[in-house]
Amino acid sequence: LKLMSVVALVIAPSIALNISVDEVPDIYEQTVVTASDFSGTYTVINSESSLGWTGKKPASSHSGAVNITSGNLIVENGTITGGRFEFDIKGIVVTDIEDEEDNAKLVSHLKSEDFLNVNSFPIAVFEIINVTLKEGNNYEVKGDLVIKGIANEITFPATIHIEKGTITADATFNFDRTRWNIKYKSKSFFGDLGDKFILDDVDMKLILSAKPED
Numbered sequence: 001l002k003l004m005s006v007v008a009l010v011i012a013p014s015i016a017l018n019i020s021v022d023e024v025p026d027i028y029e030q031t032v033v034t035a036s037d038f039s040g041t042y043t044v045i046n047s048e049s050s051l052g053w054t055g056k057k058p059a060s061s062h063s064g065a066v067n068i069t070s071g072n073l074i075v076e077n078g079t080i081t082g083g084r085f086e087f088d089i090k091g092i093v094v095t096d097i098e099d100e101e102d103n104a105k106l107v108s109h110l111k112s113e114d115f116l117n118v119n120s121f122p123i124a125v126f127e128i129i130n131v132t133l134k135e136g137n138n139y140e141v142k143g144d145l146v147i148k149g150i151a152n153e154i155t156f157p158a159t160i161h162i163e164k165g166t167i168t169a170d171a172t173f174n175f176d177r178t179r180w181n182i183k184y185k186s187k188s189f190f191g192d193l194g195d196k197f198i199l200d201d202v203d204m205k206l207i208l209s210a211k212p213e214d
Contacts, residue, residue, distance in 0.1 A: 038078040041213040042167050044071035044085065048209035051087060052095075056199040062106060064094040069123070073167055073210050080139075080160070080167075083128040089147070090122035114184040121148045129153070137161055141171065147180040158206075169208040174201040 046068055054063045071085035092110055097103040111118040125146040132140045134157075142155045156173030178200050183189045187197040 038162055038164065039076050042073040042075060042210035043213045044068055044073075045209045045211055046070075048207075050205075050207050052205040054203040054205075056201075056203070058195050058197070058199075061096075062094060063096045064092060066092050066124075068208075071208075071210070072213070073128075075162065075167070078162060079133075080128070080131040080162070083143075085126045087124040087126070088122070089116050089124050090118040092116065092118070115182055117148055131158075131160070145175065145180075148182070150180045152179045165211065167208070167210045169206070171206045172204070173206075174203045176200045177202050 049068050049071075050065060051068060052063065052065045054061055067088040069086045069088045072083055073080055074082035090111070092107065094103050094106050094110075097106060110116055126143050127146075128141065128143040130142050132142070134140055137159050139158050139160050140155060141158050142153065144151045145154050152175075154173075154175055156171055158169050158171035160167065160169040177183075178186050178188055185193060185196065185198040186200055187193055188200055190197070
């Protein structure tokens with residue numbers, strides 16, 4: 001009996017050491033995801049994306065939205081390197097006025113030459129120049145914004161999540177409308193408005209969702 005115990009002690013380690021890697025159960029296998037897996041063109045999901053706006057006076061404000069009609073993001077090795085978006089300016093809506101007549105009156109004025117002149121310029125465009133990682137999921141986005149046929153560069157912070165199946169982003173920022181020749185009741189150009197002026201800065205809220213192009 002003692003002899004058999006000694007033999008078992010000698011053979012057992014040898015058996016253990018002779019187990020091949022191929023015999024390791026599948027439960028230990030893992031899928032390695034690399035940055036190259038996040039390369040390609042991502043198309044905006046219109047139903048899950050939105051662009052809201054708020055224009056302000058000294059003691060009041062109005063809010064609304066415009067639809068993102070089309071858009072895409074170019075991703076290379078997990079980094080956004082480009083992208084282009086079109087916005088339906090002609091379809092601009094006001095969301096904070098319940099009275100239909102008053103709502104329609106403001107929408108009509110916004111579409112006029114005083115503001116967006118949608119008959120001549122029905123769409124706005126934003127084209128990405130670059131996206132810079134700051135920390136974690138926080139980025140700085142730089143691009144050209146075209147309104148009324150005028151292109152100006154803007155930069156704003158954004159929170160962006162890049163995953164295999166989708167890209168989501170949200171950003172809150174503002175821009176000076178007078179840079180796009182929207183000067184109606186701007187105190188910067190008309191000094192006799194008293195407190196009847198409209199602030200130059202327009203606040204924007206962007207929510208974006210995109211999926212890999214088919």
